[in-house]
Amino acid sequence: MKKVAFLALFFSISIFVHAQELQSEFLFDFEISLHPPQAIGKVLTGTRLIYPFKDGQVKGDKINGKVLDCGGEWGLVVDSSTFKMDVRATIQTNDGALIYIAYSGYNYASGKNAVLMREGKGSELSPSDYYFRSVPVFETSSPKYAWLNHTVAVGVGRFPSPGKIIYRIYAIK
Template sequence: MKKVLFLAAFFSAYFSVQVHAQELKSEFLFDLEITVDPPQAIGPVLTGTRLIFPFKEGAVKSDKINGKILNCSGEWGLVTDPTTFKMDVRATIKTDDGALIYIAYTGYNYATAEKSALMRAGKGNELSPDEYYFRSVPVFETSAPKYAWLNHTIAVGVGRFPSPGKLIYRIYAIK
């Protein structure tokens, strides 16, 4: 009986303690502005419809990082269904002070089939950002000591379409 009472008291105390995770906090990291060339439509593949968007130009702007996107960059996106576009982006940032930062991200554009078709046709600017979901998860690699903190930074991007052929992401570091 003592064992039963002990176990009851132990489990009662153990399960009454509330365990809380840290609050999720974010901090603005930079704005990423990209101009894309018309897509190269690979077409239907095993997992959807592949569209490749070469980056024509781009810029990174903030008080922490400023630079440009090099022209070896692009998006190898996949239309998975009429409402969903899965991003697959790889790019190189050359900072104003000469450092190179590799950025890769995946994420999703999601909207109704009608609004998704507008986005794929380069007319996402005709929509309000409230009419679609546009999120990315960038990761970074660099050997530049000044920016080495990026190598272990989790980030989230919130995108929008300001004009035809242009994308803007607001990138946040998750603290």
């Protein structure tokens, strides 16, 4: 019995020691201007708000372009402090490629910070005052950007001004 326990402990430690550490690489900033929300209202899972995109830009070392006006956010106010994102958009790169981006994630703040966020005043807060993370997924047929089709990414969001969002998108290595 001791031998079995020792082997189980040994293999558990070996797997943990040999696990890769997560590393990230900056991909691009995803800047979006929003139209005022379309308030669907109370639904079974919360309060649905739809934010159509006016326009946007993508700026980075590997990808630059614009966000086409066909995207938007189909967000859900889950409770007084949590907003669940559901976003779909199309990026047109400066060299003409089209990249579909879809992401979900959460925006969370507590207390008076949550009140400011609900009132659309997130730009009055420091990004350290709230949690704003997304998990983008990409699809493209462009050979140049095909590496995105199998890239795991994380976005860190902030509100630079009313009606505007910027995500800093990182590839997880």
